[in-house]
Amino acid sequence: MRVAAVRAVRAAVAALEQLLGGLGTALLALAVLIWAAVTAVTSLVGVGLLMAPLVLRALHSLAGRERARLGRYGPEVIGPDPAPTRLRYAVVDPTTRRELRWLARHASLGLLLGLCGVLLPVMAARDITFPLYWWLLPADATSTSLGIGVTQTWADALVSAPLGLGWTAIILGLTPGMARLQARPGRTFLAAGPDTDLSLRVAELTATRAAALDAHATELRRIERSLHDGTQNRLVTVTVLLGAARRMVARDPAGADELLERAQSAAEQALSELRSVARGILPPVLADRGLAGALTGLAASCPVPCRIDVEAPERCAASVEATAYFVVAETLTNIAKHSGARQAAVTVRSHGGRLRLHITDDGRGGADEAGGSGLTGIRNRIAAHDGTLELASPPGGPTTLKVELPCGL
Numbered sequence: 001m002r003v004a005a006v007r008a009v010r011a012a013v014a015a016l017e018q019l020l021g022g023l024g025t026a027l028l029a030l031a032v033l034i035w036a037a038v039t040a041v042t043s044l045v046g047v048g049l050l051m052a053p054l055v056l057r058a059l060h061s062l063a064g065r066e067r068a069r070l071g072r073y074g075p076e077v078i079g080p081d082p083a084p085t086r087l088r089y090a091v092v093d094p095t096t097r098r099e100l101r102w103l104a105r106h107a108s109l110g111l112l113l114g115l116c117g118v119l120l121p122v123m124a125a126r127d128i129t130f131p132l133y134w135w136l137l138p139a140d141a142t143s144t145s146l147g148i149g150v151t152q153t154w155a156d157a158l159v160s161a162p163l164g165l166g167w168t169a170i171i172l173g174l175t176p177g178m179a180r181l182q183a184r185p186g187r188t189f190l191a192a193g194p195d196t197d198l199s200l201r202v203a204e205l206t207a208t209r210a211a212a213l214d215a216h217a218t219e220l221r222r223i224e225r226s227l228h229d230g231t232q233n234r235l236v237t238v239t240v241l242l243g244a245a246r247r248m249v250a251r252d253p254a255g256a257d258e259l260l261e262r263a264q265s266a267a268e269q270a271l272s273e274l275r276s277v278a279r280g281i282l283p284p285v286l287a288d289r290g291l292a293g294a295l296t297g298l299a300a301s302c303p304v305p306c307r308i309d310v311e312a313p314e315r316c317a318a319s320v321e322a323t324a325y326f327v328v329a330e331t332l333t334n335i336a337k338h339s340g341a342r343q344a345a346v347t348v349r350s351h352g353g354r355l356r357l358h359i360t361d362d363g364r365g366g367a368d369e370a371g372g373s374g375l376t377g378i379r380n381r382i383a384a385h386d387g388t389l390e391l392a393s394p395p396g397g398p399t400t401l402k403v404e405l406p407c408g409l
Contacts, residue, residue, distance in 0.1 A: 019117025339363025
C-alpha cells in the first residue's frame with residue numbers, strides 16, 4: 001500500500017511537471033497561432049505575404065522545441081525532414097499542414113490542460129491551509145477556492161479542508177492522464193508521417209544493429225576465453241589429480257589424500273570461476289536486489305570510494321538494467337585503473353521512460369575511446385538499446401560520463 005502511494009505521488013509530480021512544460025509551449029503556440037491568423041488575413045491585401053516566412057520559421061522552431069520536450073518525458077519523437085519556409089511550397093507541404101494541426105490543438109486543449117496543471121495544486125494548497133490563516137482575512141472572505149461560501153466561524157473555515165483533499169485526489173488520479181492527453185497531439189502530428197523518407201533513420205538503426213552484434217560477439221569471445229583459459233584448465237587439473245589419487249590410494253593412502261585435497265581445491269576454484277562467468281552474463285543480483293542494490297555492491301567492491309545515488313521507482317527491461325550494470329562496472333574499473341581519482345559518484349534516475357546514468361570522478365581526466373579503455377564496448381552496448389553516451393574528460397579532470405537508455409518496457 002505504501003509503495004503504491006509513493007508511486008502515485010511520484011507519477012502525479014511528474015505529470016504536473018509535464019503539464020507545466022506543456023503550458024509554456026502552449027502559450028507560445030497560441031501566440032504563433034494568432035500571428036498566423038493575422039498573417040493569413042492580411043495576406044489578402046498583400047501585407048501578410050511578407051510575414052509568412054517568419055511565421056513558418058516560428059512554427060517549425062516551436063514544433064522542434066515540442067519534439068525535444070516530449071522526448072524528455074517519453075519515447076523520442078522523430079521528426080521529418082526540414083519543412084520549407086517559402087509560402088508557395090509550404091502550402092502543399094504535408095509536414096507544415098501536420099504542424100498547423102498540432103498548433104491549433106496545442107494552443108487550445110494543451111493550453112487548457114496546462115492551466116489545470118498549474119491551478120489544481122494552487123487550489124489544493126489554498127483550501128487545505130485556509131483554516132490556518134482565515135482569521136487574518138477580511139470578514140467577507142470566501143472559504144473555498146471556488147468562491148463559494150463566506151467564512152465567519154472556525155466551522156466555516158474547516159469546510160474548505162475536505163475540498164482541498166478532493167483537489168489532491170484529482171491531482172493524484174487524473175494528472176497522469178491529463179499529461180498524456182496534452183502530449184498526444186504532438187506525438188501524433190509532429191512525428192514523421194507515413195510519406196516521410198526515413199532512410200536516415202533506417203541507416204541509424206542498421207548501424208546500431210551492427211554495434212549490437214559486435215557487442216554480442218565480443219561478449220561471447222570474453223565468455224569463451226574465461227571458460228577456456230580458466231575453468232577448463234581447472235577441471236583438467238581436477239581430472240588429472242583424481243586419476244593420480246585413484247592409482248595411489250592402495251599403495252600410498254597419505255599421498256592420495258593430499259592429491260584429493262588438491263583436486264578439491266581446484267574444483268572449488270573452477271566453481272568460483274563459473275559463478276563469475278555467469279554473473280558477467282546476467283548478474284543475478286539484479287533480479288534479487290534490483291539495480292540500486294546491484295550498483296551498491298559494485299561500489300562496495302570498487303577500490304576508489306564511490307557514492308551511489310539511485311532513484312528509479314520504475315523497473316526497466318532486464319536487458320536495459322544489465323546494460324546499465326555493465327556500464328557502471330566497466331566505468332568504475334576504468335576509474336580504478338587509469339584515473340588516479342580519490343572519489344567517484346554514480347547517479348541514476350528513471351523518469352519518463354528513460355534511464356539516465358551520471359558517473360563522475362575527480363581523476364586526471366584525458367579519457368579517450370581510442371585508448372583501449374573499454375569505452376568503445378560501452379558505447380556499442382548503449383547503441384544496441386538506441387541509447388546515447390556523452391563523455392567529457394578534459395586533461396586534469398574531472399571526467400563525466402552521461403548515459404541515457406530507454407527503459408524498454
